[in-house]
Amino acid sequence: MGDPNKYRKSRSFQRRLTLLTSIALCALLTWVGYWSYSTDQAMSGLWGCEMAYMYPSFSPLEGVDTAGSRYALFLYREGGMDPPVPSGHPVIFIPGNAGSYKQARSIGASVAAQFHKGRDTTWTKSVDLFTVDFNEDLSALHAPTLRSQAQFLVKAIARVYRAYEHLPADERPAKVILLGHSMGGIVARLASTMAQPTMWQPSPVDVILTMSTPHLQPPAPLDPEMERIYAEINSVRYSDPSPLLISICGGTSDVQIVSDACALTNSLIGRDDGFAVFTTGIPGVWTGVEHQAMVWCDQVRYRVARTLLDMGEAASRQGKLSAAQRWLLGISETQPALPTLDTTTRVEVVASRMAILLKLTYPTEVSLVSPPVTAQFCEEEGVCSDQTFFSYSVPWLPVSERPFPLLGEGSRPEESVFVLDFDLPEVNRGWLEIRHPLGASVHSGPLVDQTVVGSRWSEWHHRTRLNA
Missing domain, CATH: 3.40.50.1820 (Alpha/Beta hydrolase fold, catalytic domain)
Incomplete structure (x- = not known):
């Protein structure tokens, strides 16, 4: 007959080993879950909302x-x-x-x-x-x-x-x-x-x-x-x-x-x-x-x-x-001329699908969906007519290594740029006259569809590739 004390010590050791193993396994699973969540958030961007107040x-x-x-x-x-x-x-x-x-x-x-x-x-x-x-x-x-x-x-x-x-x-x-x-x-x-x-x-x-x-x-x-x-x-x-x-x-x-x-x-x-x-x-x-x-x-x-x-x-x-x-x-078709439009930029037409980037000095929540801008298409003969286009806004970030979407408190209107999407006649020799508020910067080029790759702005292939 075996020593009962030795048997009890063996059973006590097995219980402690089982408990320690369970704790270690739980800790490992917790770490894996936290790592997976943190990695996912790091690649996709953290959510950031400004607080709301009411009465x-x-x-x-x-x-x-x-x-x-x-x-x-x-x-x-x-x-x-x-x-x-x-x-x-x-x-x-x-x-x-x-x-x-x-x-x-x-x-x-x-x-x-x-x-x-x-x-x-x-x-x-x-x-x-x-x-x-x-x-x-x-x-x-x-x-x-x-x-x-x-x-x-x-x-x-x-x-x-x-x-x-x-x-x-x-x-x-x-x-x-x-x-x-x-x-x-x-x-x-x-x-x-x-x-x-x-x-x-x-x-x-x-x-x-x-x-x-x-x-x-x-x-x-x-x-x-x-x-x-x-x-x-x-x-x-x-x-x-x-x-x-x-x-x-x-x-x-x-x-x-x-x-x-x-x-x-x-x-x-x-x-x-x-x-x-x-x-x-x-x-x-x-x-x-x-x-x-x-x-x-x-x-x-x-x-x-x-x-x-x-x-x-x-x-x-x-x-x-x-x-x-x-x-x-952010989909809206342009409206008739607004009284705040006080300067004109001339843009040469280089393709039937044109994209123009417009960065306002003082954008607002309203201008995010309805930018204060109008356009005319002018033929080489000098005949000009109102030109419709679709506009949408995109974030404008100074740090290319930041992930998308935006970190911290999200984005504000001043951190945006407008994309003006023009579908012009096949006979596209001529120019566009873009009327916009004073101080806005304008860049133009052909609009090209491209594939989005990666999660950081340095890897991002923008839908609009512009020629300076």
Whole structure:
């Protein structure tokens, strides 16, 4: 018979060895995870958002659900700016998984600030931001909860319409925009399929704008019923008269959802039905955005608020899509001459596709999407005519070894340059006369499509290669 003390010592040694091995393995896995995340962020750029400030207040709206639902509906009012009674264009904010109705305050504050700065000259009506309180339920993990939220949202839409009964009939809104964060975007899409045309006018929702929403697959695919919900909403094609569908994605900085799941496929939308955009591609943002930061990131909320204000003024589906493209994609066709254009630069035409880089001395948020510049194409005979072009802005960085997107606090308007894209007649002998503000620098050359390689600016092959 063996020594019992020796046996106990052996068992104690094995337990200690097992514990140390487990600790070492956990430490190794933690290090590998941290290294992988750090490497990914170093190659793709860290997210950087400026803080947002507001003076929020929320007014409850009674009578949404007579069955006594535990959900609620509120009207956001910015302190000192918004009137107590709604009279503008209605937008309903839908929070995501475990989200709060108070997350609407950042965008609501930006809407109020921009409207009061440009009222009477840019917009005739503001935006009334309503927000749904889902009691911070875990909608991403429980399909019945998601359905009950969508059912409540359908009733909330009807309640929002009743909030405008104090206005004359011809001044009441006919449509509502749904603004969803995370799983709130899925709730919005599901609710739009539930709405019965007999309850009110057909198609009460004209736009669904989502932020960090996993459209293509659920973040936690554990519930078969959740899979059926996704199959249901993804069987709908968002062509007219369905709502526009627009998705804003945070990219690799959003670690709560798969980046690709935020995109929109061709089976969901066509060219005129909406789009998906990553924050790294939004002019003036140009940085990844973390999941929760999407609703308060100052660079993002400014453009979302501006999009909502311009959509409210647009009467047509195409007008609303153009507003979103202008502020989220930076796509805009030039407008007639502006009084601030006080100098002209002559550019020789060397190709039918021309690119001109324009760097303003004092760019603004507005000039990022609508640069103060006009152009004329002049033939050799001296006959000149107005020339249209498309413009978009790109970051202008002094340090070529910095990764894309931008580090730190993201990007500001003064760190941008405009690309003017000209499609000229085949007979291209002549010149362009570019009228722009005094002090702007102008460079020109043929526009050449090239492949993007690498993650740093020193490796970047720009879409526009310019000949000095």
